[in-house]
Amino acid sequence: EAGVAQSPRYKIIEKRQSVAFWCNPISGHATLYWYQQILGQGPKLLIQFQNNGVVDDSQLPKDRFSAERLKGVDSTLKIQPAKLEDSAVYLCASSLPGAQETQYFGPGTRLLVL
Amino acid sequence: GDSVTQMEGPVTLSEEAFLTINCTYTATGYPSLFWYVQYPGEGLQLLLKATKADDKGSNKGFEATYRKETTSFHLEKGSVQVSDSAVYFCANSWGAQKLVFGQGTRLTINP
Numbered sequence: 001e002a003g004v005a006q007s008p009r010y011k012i013i014e015k016r017q018s019v020a021f022w023c024n025p026i027s028g029h030a031t032l033y034w035y036q037q038i039l040g041q042g043p044k045l046l047i048q049f050q051n052n053g054v055v056d057d058s059q060l061p062k063d064r065f066s067a068e069r070l071k072g073v074d075s076t077l078k079i080q081p082a083k084l085e086d087s088a089v090y091l092c093a094s095s096l097p098g099a100q101e102t103q104y105f106g107p108g109t110r111l112l113v114l
Numbered sequence: 115g116d117s118v119t120q121m122e123g124p125v126t127l128s129e130e131a132f133l134t135i136n137c138t139y140t141a142t143g144y145p146s147l148f149w150y151v152q153y154p155g156e157g158l159q160l161l162l163k164a165t166k167a168d169d170k171g172s173n174k175g176f177e178a179t180y181r182k183e184t185t186s187f188h189l190e191k192g193s194v195q196v197s198d199s200a201v202y203f204c205a206n207s208w209g210a211q212k213l214v215f216g217q218g219t220r221l222t223i224n225p
């Protein structure tokens with residue numbers, strides 16, 4: 001079974017630029033999550049999708065971050081414009097419906113904002 | 115709100131040593147508790163979990179017991195190996211809601 005795929009693996013941008021990350025969850029996993037993991041901290045949930053609907057985006061900085069999952073499968077997370085403090089690893093995870101306690105994580109995208 | 119506090123790292127041990135990584139939590143009610151592990155260059159993966167008080171989760175020689183009275187879920191292993199070197203995250207989840215992670219503990223095992 002293929003795992004959660006993410007791309008790119010690494011990205012370096014300058015502040016005020018835009019960046020987008022892509023995630024392909026495990027087949028059949030209706031629930032998809034985006035986390036932000038700042039160096040030295042645990043992952044923090046940014047947004048959770050159930051199919052193509054948003055379940056929880058309470059910690060998403062909506063003035064600069066956006067995410068979509070138009071067809072209920074792949075998802076993109078965008079930052080526009082980026083700030084220095086956005087430097088982090090962005091993790092995507094997925095789970096089966098009703099099994100949110102068991103999440104499968106992708107390898108992450110490491111973002112550096114200069 | 116819910117939170118998880120982990121033992122600060124980094125932790126460095128010799129092979130075959132006994133390991134304990136402390137984790138305590140605050141939560142409304144009785145959450146489910148987890149340990150996730152992140153090996154170098156890989157994504158987070160679930161190591162073990164416990165869903166109610168006094169449950170013991172175990173996997174790959176690691177164990178953790180859900181202690182309601184001390185609100186703890188300490189990770190233990192009797193004899194660590196070099197391949198156990200990784201970052202370990204404690205997490206909780208209440209009512210199948212979002213996972214709340216601790217800050218992580220980096221473990222290095224020397225041969």
